[in-house]
Amino acid sequence: AQSVAQPEDQVNVAEGNPLTVKCTYSVSGNPYLFWYVQYPNRGLQFLLKYITGDNLVKGSYGFEAEFNKSQTSFHLKKPSALVSDSALYFCAVRDRAGNMLTFGGGTRLMVKP
Amino acid sequence: DTAVSQTPKYLVTQMGNDKSIKCEQNLGHDTMYWYKQDSKKFLKIMFSYNNKELIINETVPNRFSPKSPDKAHLNLHINSLELGDSAVYFCASSRHRLAGVSHEQFFGPGTRLTVL
Numbered sequence: 413a414q415s416v417a418q419p420e421d422q423v424n425v426a427e428g429n430p431l432t433v434k435c436t437y438s439v440s441g442n443p444y445l446f447w448y449v450q451y452p453n454r455g456l457q458f459l460l461k462y463i464t465g466d467n468l469v470k471g472s473y474g475f476e477a478e479f480n481k482s483q484t485s486f487h488l489k490k491p492s493a494l495v496s497d498s499a500l501y502f503c504a505v506r507d508r509a510g511n512m513l514t515f516g517g518g519t520r521l522m523v524k525p
Numbered sequence: 526d527t528a529v530s531q532t533p534k535y536l537v538t539q540m541g542n543d544k545s546i547k548c549e550q551n552l553g554h555d556t557m558y559w560y561k562q563d564s565k566k567f568l569k570i571m572f573s574y575n576n577k578e579l580i581i582n583e584t585v586p587n588r589f590s591p592k593s594p595d596k597a598h599l600n601l602h603i604n605s606l607e608l609g610d611s612a613v614y615f616c617a618s619s620r621h622r623l624a625g626v627s628h629e630q631f632f633g634p635g636t637r638l639t640v641l
Contacts, residue, residue, distance in 0.1 A: 446629060455529070455615055455632035456568075500566060511556075511580050513630065515568040 414439040416505050416516035424522045425493045433488040433519045435477075435503030445486040446504040446513070447477055456502060462486060473497070493523045528552050529633040531616050537639045538606055546601045546636045548616030555621040556580075557599035558630065559591060562613040574599050575621055606640045613637050 415438045425431045437443055444463055448456040460471025467479040477488045486503060503516040529550045538544055550557060558581075559571040573581035577593040588604045603610060613635045620628040 448632075450566075453635075455634045456617075456630075458629040458631070461629055502568065511573055511575075512570055512583075514570075518566045518568070 414514045418516035418519045422520045431490050431493045433501050435486045437505040439507045444506045448502045450500040495523050498523045531633040543604045548599050550618040554618040558617040560615040611640045
């Protein structure tokens, strides 16, 4: 069975500092990996995905994520955080044969001015 | 312009009632999903339909019955509502999975269901 772990319930960072939100996964074979963001009282919005190719994936709003196969990780990063980045972030994985997307438990990102 | 829409946005009802949540997508996608997000924000897939055919049915009580009249709509009907059904329900859609390709899912705004 596939699974996703987001080890931090909350990440606090000062505006202008770099941020990292961690994600590790478990899946049979090569994964498809995704990051989504959820603002309060809203649905999830797609940020970026890793399918194949370059391990560094760039997405919306200046976010990027690095796929590390040996560490089975897909950490989300941004060089300079904004207060408006404060939200709930979800990592998700899908195996290449199946249809089901499995989400991590979410990490709340708090960016303080 | 709304890509994935759900109605109602809020639903407050008594235990034992039957209720439905509607979902529509105007993206031309083939696949639609229902997710449940609990009070701890944990998100879990419930159902998935591709071109009106059920392809994912997780361990959901049979009080929950999805209905897909066409590939743009996936409604969720819940019978005999229980307190534990209180959650936010999200509809989503995506292009159909093709071999070697994966498409991101687009989510609706959610329906907050409160069972009293």
